[in-house]
Amino acid sequence: MSLILPILLGLFILFGNERSSAQTNAQPLVLQPSLEKTEQIRAIAKPVAQKLLMTIRDELTRALAKGGPVDAISVCQIQAPKLTSEVRDRSRPAGTIFLLKRTSNLVRNPADAPDPAERQALQIYLEAESRHESLPPDLLQKVVSEGKTTYRYYQPIRVAALCLSCHGDPASLSPDVRAVLRERYPQDRAVGYKDGDFRGLVVVGLTLP
Numbered sequence: 001m002s003l004i005l006p007i008l009l010g011l012f013i014l015f016g017n018e019r020s021s022a023q024t025n026a027q028p029l030v031l032q033p034s035l036e037k038t039e040q041i042r043a044i045a046k047p048v049a050q051k052l053l054m055t056i057r058d059e060l061t062r063a064l065a066k067g068g069p070v071d072a073i074s075v076c077q078i079q080a081p082k083l084t085s086e087v088r089d090r091s092r093p094a095g096t097i098f099l100l101k102r103t104s105n106l107v108r109n110p111a112d113a114p115d116p117a118e119r120q121a122l123q124i125y126l127e128a129e130s131r132h133e134s135l136p137p138d139l140l141q142k143v144v145s146e147g148k149t150t151y152r153y154y155q156p157i158r159v160a161a162l163c164l165s166c167h168g169d170p171a172s173l174s175p176d177v178r179a180v181l182r183e184r185y186p187q188d189r190a191v192g193y194k195d196g197d198f199r200g201l202v203v204v205g206l207t208l209p
């Protein structure tokens with residue numbers, strides 16, 4: 001009898017703790033960075049986010065003019081990995097960029113799906129859009145996950161007329177584009193947009209010294 005209570009207590013502490021630490025592993029803690037860090041993050045990440053958007057837009061414009069939407073389909077895909085390796089080393093020692101991607105609540109490529117921190121950021125933009133408020137020009141997060149602190153910088157991506165040949169109303173896409181998209185992206189959800197719609201976010205992930 002005298003042993004049962006301590007054993008029960010021990011089991012409770014053991015499993016109680018295990019469950020709560022499993023929860024913190026799954027869900028990162030997303031916080032507001034300090035004012036000082038905010039300035040550092042913006043200085044490093046903003047030019048990178050803008051460069052990614054500009055490069056994709058320029059290359060799309062060029063490819064669409066040259067060969068039409070079917071030829072341009074891969075342009076929307078190739079730039080991020082190339083640019084990521086280009087910028088990764090340049091930001092040291094001020095900070096290190098480990099992530100550069102685009103994400104959305106409606107993705108074409110499942111590899112672009114948002115992680116939990118990105119989902120929170122998307123939620124803020126989607127709510128602002130549904131209330132017809134102007135979207136914040138950028139958003140910053142301090143993300144604590146498994147004892148490690150990293151930072152995220154986000155910029156909104158809007159749909160322009162140029163995007164509609166591949167992201168517009170499915171009925172208005174050319175049959176060729178529709179066929180290629182169906183073949184390469186069977187789970188495509190990134191259609192049905194109109195000029196000016198919120199499309200998603202550029203994500204820059206970085207660590208600071």
Ligand code: HEC
Pocket residue numbers: 057060068069070071072073074076077102103104106107108109110112157158159160162163164165166167190199200201
């Ligand atoms: C020629 C076709 C084409 C045009 C035009 C185009 N896209 Fe895309 N877009 C794609 C394809 C294909 C992907 C999937 C890329 C991949 O596999 O990584 C994609 C992916 C994206 C993604 C990443 C998230 C996701 O859904 O996977 C964003 C954001 C995006 N496009 C925004 C835009 C915007 C904004 C424009 C206009 C400036 C635009 N796209 C114009 C074909 C296009």
